[in-house]
Amino acid sequence: MIKLSPETPEEGWEVETLYDLCFAPGREGLSSYRLRDGVAPVAGLSHVARDEFGELAGAIRYWPVLIEPVQTSSGRAQCVRALLLGPVAVHPTRQGEGVGGLLIRQSLAKAGETGWARVMLVGDAPYYARFGFTPLAGVEMPPPTNPARVLGYELEAGAWSGIVGKVQKDA
Template sequence: MSDLSITISAEKPGDAQAIERLHERTFGPGRFVLSAYRLREHVHHLLELSFTAHIGTLLVGSVRQLPICVGDTKALMLGPLTVEPPFRKHGIGRMLMERSVADAKAQGHRFVLLVGDAAYYARVGFKPVPKGRATMPGPVDYNRLLVNDLVEGAFEGVSGEIRPDWDYAR
């Protein structure tokens, strides 16, 4: 962890522009063709499960959660998670993930999916989705499709296409 004074707080509507600029800097224009971004085009992320990291008044990180379905089963998709490059390696990403996952569990959500590096996300309970159990729109490296059961065994028997949860359509 870091000796920086980091504050994790719920994302507010007024944070949207600063978060979008952070995404531009860290992911670049190619982010829009990624499968996870295709899901985000159709539904809003959940503010109550999306968090920001600040050092003083400077926004240095963000994590969002999106309402999705796997087949007919409601779930969440974590992401994007990003931290300003100069502030990486201070535990900020982990703090954001831990808060987002803990709040999702406390609110009764059963499991969270994401596309990311298994070694990094395993630290907070994510593991690979068994091959063939879930599909996403567009190209995706299925070795990077991960799940975190917030309730033991919640992902057992779940399969199908990952799609936006249309109850939250824009």
């Protein structure tokens, strides 16, 4: 039995240890980390998954970002906010049990309930397609990010329609 709960500040070290276990050394050098540096995760959306013994099985975090400039139909440029999903990690002993999918589905539902319109991530398109993520043409992550790995999910219909621009830190 896996139970999800919002991540608390006291769990931060444990989540970071899980990320160190699941991802390659140097993960913090990736472009997505530059968007997170000095920015707090979005309260209430970052979750941990624990088993019946209280052991950490997985974790997911969300960060606010801005896409700028965005050309609107009136020709004016404006910034739009989005959630940057990641990292999501599952302890190696719990992989293949659906923990990652549970974290993604439930946290996306919570993001929609709290008024967010769009989510993006940098990841493997075939994996994230099953959750409804699609490539975001024209949305540019800081280099060196493979544009084919920039994916988006609409919490509101049409939320990514016509949005192009560079992803920036939302301080």
